[in-house]
Amino acid sequence: MAWEKKGAHSAKKPDLNGIVKDAVVCHLCGCSLHGSVYTNDGQAYCGENCYLKKMEFHLLESEIGAAYLAFAEALAKTLDMREHETGLHSKRVACHTMVLAKHFTDNRGILRQVYWGALLHDIGKIGISDAVLLKQGALTKNEWLEMRSHSQKGYSILSAIPSMRLAANIVLSHEERYDGTGYPHGLAGEDIPWGARIFAVIDTLDAMISDRPYRKGA
The missing domain is CATH 1.10.3210.10 (Hypothetical protein af1432)
Structure with a gap:
């Protein structure tokens, strides 16, 4: 698949409960992220829509x-x-x-x-x-x-x-x-x-x- 949904540790290291200790933001829209997010290449996204938009930009x-x-x-x-x-x-x-x-x-x-x-x-x-x-x-x-x-x-x-x-x-x-x-x-x-x-x-x-x-x- 083009994306994987998992804990936000690709952007910030989560605690043992899978909750991000320090707030991270969506790489595209900038909204705050907590818990489970979409991640790819070390960047975190708030959801599938933002991740897919990111993929379009190179076109x-x-x-x-x-x-x-x-x-x-x-x-x-x-x-x-x-x-x-x-x-x-x-x-x-x-x-x-x-x-x-x-x-x-x-x-x-x-x-x-x-x-x-x-x-x-x-x-x-x-x-x-x-x-x-x-x-x-x-x-x-x-x-x-x-x-x-x-x-x-x-x-x-x-x-x-x-x-x-x-x-x-x-x-x-x-x-x-x-x-x-x-x-x-x-x-x-x-x-x-x-x-x-x-x-x-x-x-x-x-x-x-x-x-x-x-x-x-x-």
């Missing part, structure tokens, strides 16, 4: 980039809220996908595209009806056809932005599976775009601990 090269990121994250958060996702699903999988991608490349441009693609992977669900997206229980054949169209809808949205072509391909292929059983094109193995393969690993792990209505009863 930003200008105020325009920062505004672009803020808008994209607001859109992703809106999609999460519509699907009643708890926590920070889109941002979480985007940051963790980027962490995994960094084991294979240090190209900032590619990492930025991987982040965008992972963050906006479900943008096509804007075009999926609430009756299907929020249905409790198994979907009918026609409902599955509608649900499965979200990756192509998302590609249509992002591919219209010249600076997001690689990210758009990740969105298009994020539901493909290595054995060829995914959609929309049934790609297999290395025919699946590299970024989409990495994203699939992270999203699968995230799905195991998430409550996604349309999976119930499937």
